[in-house]
Amino acid sequence: MSTTTPAQPPAGAPVGLAFYGHVHAYAQQVRAHLADLRPEQVEELTDGLEADLAEAVVDAPGALPRRGAAAPVPDGGPAGPTVAHDPGARVDGSLDDTSLDLVAFFGPPAEYAAELRAAAGLPPAAAPGGARRPRIGVRGGLLVLGGILSSGWRSLWRPVTSTPQWASVLDFLRTLTPAWWILRGWVVATLLLALLGGYQVALLPRDLSARVVVLAAVVVSVQWGRGRWLPTAWLPKVVRPLSVAAAVAAVPTVLYVTAASASVSVSGWDDGYQQGWADASGGTQQVSYGGPSGPGGDGVWVDGTQVSNLFVYDAAGDPVRDVQIFDDRGRQVRTVTEEGAYGPWSVPDVEGTWYFQPTLSTDGRERWNVYPLRAVTEEDVEYADGDGRPVPGTGTRTHEMPWPFLKAPTAVPSSVGSDDAASGTGEPGTGETGDPAPSGDAADPADGTAPEPAPTSPAGGSVPQPTGPTPVVGAIG
Amino acid sequence: MDTTQLLKGVLDAAVLAVVEAEDGYGYDVVRRLRAAGLDDVGDASVYGTLRRLYANGALTTYVVPSDAGPHRKYYGINAQGRAMLDLHRKEWQTFAGTVSALLRTGEVAA
Known part of the structure; x- marks a missing residue:
């Protein structure tokens, strides 16, 4: 941190709100003459310009030249038309009376801007022609307005952004820029594929041609980020809003993909596969209303599909009924969870939907681990008064579910001597x-x-x- | 002789040297250059040079808010800037020595 000069200007200097208004107006005119550059370049070139201008004026050895109100700002540059509508000048009403003649002091804003950009190693502005003049006028005016708004926004955050910590944060983020280029390409390609091609939003699409599209988009995005492959003048102006849109869209897209990959069977990349598997395996699964739970949720799962019922065969391969099943911790093995007891199930080889029913034990409790579970059809179901659970209606019976085979292979246990x-x-x-x-x-x-x-x-x-x-x-x- | 043309060639070195002595903001650098004798240096040229040196990685920058007015953007030198300045120094010594020798004798071609 330097202590070169005091921040306060010398006494007697023409410092005040009006003074800074003039300085700001002049700086904005300089910015208007840089309007053909990218906004971040303009920002880079002119950040802190007001302070430098103000101090240069204060530091001036002679009296500051003043001019009458009638004298127009002798700005010969391409942004001439914007001067009359310069909002920076309008903020300061005193410009109409007597004004600091900053133009006489610093020279025309156009020349100042030209010197600035030449010293910064940037190409000079395109020669002002009749055709270009109105375009720059509008653009310049917008830039002046935008500059005022954004400088207000920036000064709001100045206490944070002026710290060295903020600079190191920015430095750190800057090193991540290439990662952003990759993400940008991926987001744009993924969303375009999803919107136009009907593809699932996924880390990588399933088929090869879509993967090529994603890869190509990432390459283009990185090249654009490096300033390559931007042959035409208008393309950079398109890239910027596109980048902002991609940044906004990146958040939900990434969240969606991470959520989908965290829980495999939640509608994600393998939806079609899961559906096909379920179809092929006879569709033993709960009819979903509240959204299916995945493996790791409640219930019993085999090869990624939920188990609705269990069928036990003895060593001879014969069916056994009313078997109580516990796991190695002594817990009841329930295919039908508390929630599942309320929902309809579809069962292989049987039409319609079914509501599974528990078995009563001698202590009057419902046992859900006694297999095979029996069920009532949708037509026979009534809803219990207490908890609203589906129970067999009066005069109806539970049905046994069909066994997968009449007889299982005979087992030859090896554990018994x-x-x-x-x-x-x-x-x-x-x-x-x-x-x-x-x-x-x-x-x-x-x-x-x-x-x-x-x-x-x-x-x-x-x-x-x-x-x-x-x-x-x-x-x- | 038009010193502004001469100045263009050495402005990078002069600005780096000033900033190496002490961190400074735009106009502060201008003032120190003028105080050192480069009266003709243009404000905008110095600002542009500072921006370009920063963009080339030779300078660091930070912003210091001001109670009285607009914030100031300070520049400091870093390792790359020092290396660049050393190179400028060597080149300048050689160049100045050559030109001085030439001008002293007044015999361009023997």
């Missing part, structure tokens, strides 16, 4: 009398390995015959 098999643990499947008592006769080696006799006991003594699926078929019907 031959000693156990030889010791003759009871095998319900072989009992001639249907008695599940473990003290039964020695089982034959093939079937004597069933680990637990218990599962079939609650089944009401209906002992499935190894070779006889017929009763089961009857039960299903």
Whole structure:
């Protein structure tokens, strides 16, 4: 930080609001003569110009030249027409009486601007011609207006933006500019593909040609950022609003893509795949009203599709009913969650929609982990008084859901040793009398390995015959 | 002799040297250049030079608000600017030595 000169001008200097009004007006006229440059270049060239001008005037050795009101501003530059409508001058009413003749002091704003840009290594403005004059006049006027508005906005933030920390933040952000170029290309291509081509908004589209479009857009965006591939004069003027639009659109687009990739089955890149998979696998899934939950949500999931019902077969491959299933933590395994109990489900191989129903245990509680679950059709359903849950209507019954197979393959468990098999643990499947008592006769080696006799006991003594699926078929019907 | 033409060639070096001595804002640099004897230096030329040196990475900049009026934009030199200034110094010494020798003898071609 320098302490070169005091910020306060010397006493007796013509300092005041009116003075700064004149200085500001002159600076804005200089800016108007730089109107063919990019706005950030103008800002770069003229930021702090008012302070420099003001101090130069204050520092002037002689008396400041003054001029009468009748004398027009001898501005011979291309922005001549804007001077009469210069808002900076209008702010200061004293310009009409006696004014500081800054033009006499600094020279015409056009020359000042030309010197400024030449020293800054920028090309001189295009020669003022009749055709260009009105265009620059309008543009200059707009620039003057914009300059006043933006300088007010900037001065509002000056306490923050003047700190060294802010400068280092800007420096840091500047190094990220190439990343922004890539993001800009991606956002524009992704949104165009989504709006015009009907593509999903995704990190990369699924088919090759769309990926080429995204890649091309990123390359073009980076090249534009580097100042390449901008052959025509009007193109840079298009790029700027396009960039602003892309910056605004980038936020929701990126949020959407991150949200979609965080939860795979929420409408995202693989919607079509998921739908196809669901169709191919028979559409065992909850009919969605409130939006499906994904893997990791409640319920039981197999290969990315939600499980509605479980069907248990014993070691002999025969269906087992009313099986209670717990996980290794002793929790009930529920395919139908609290929420799912309220919703309709579609079931493979059966028409219509179904409402699953729990089994009652002896303590009167509802058990949702007893499989296979039974269900009532949409027509038979009534809604419970208390919680509004769908229950079987009066006079209707729950239906058993169709089993996926009549008989599953016979399992050959390896965990049970031959000693156990030889010791003759009871095998319900072989009992001639249907008695599940473990003290039964020695089982034959093939079937004597069933680990637990218990599962079939609650089944009401209906002992499935190894070779006889017929009763089961009857039960299903 | 038109010193403004001479000045153009050495303005970069002069501005870098002034800023190296101490950080300064636009008009402050102008004033110090004039105080050093470069009376003909133009305000806008100095401002433009400062901007160009900054754009080329030879200077740093920061803004200092002023209670009394518009803010001031200060410039300071950085490592790249010092390296550039060193190069300018060497070139100037060589060039000035050559031209001085030429002018002293008055014999352009022996």
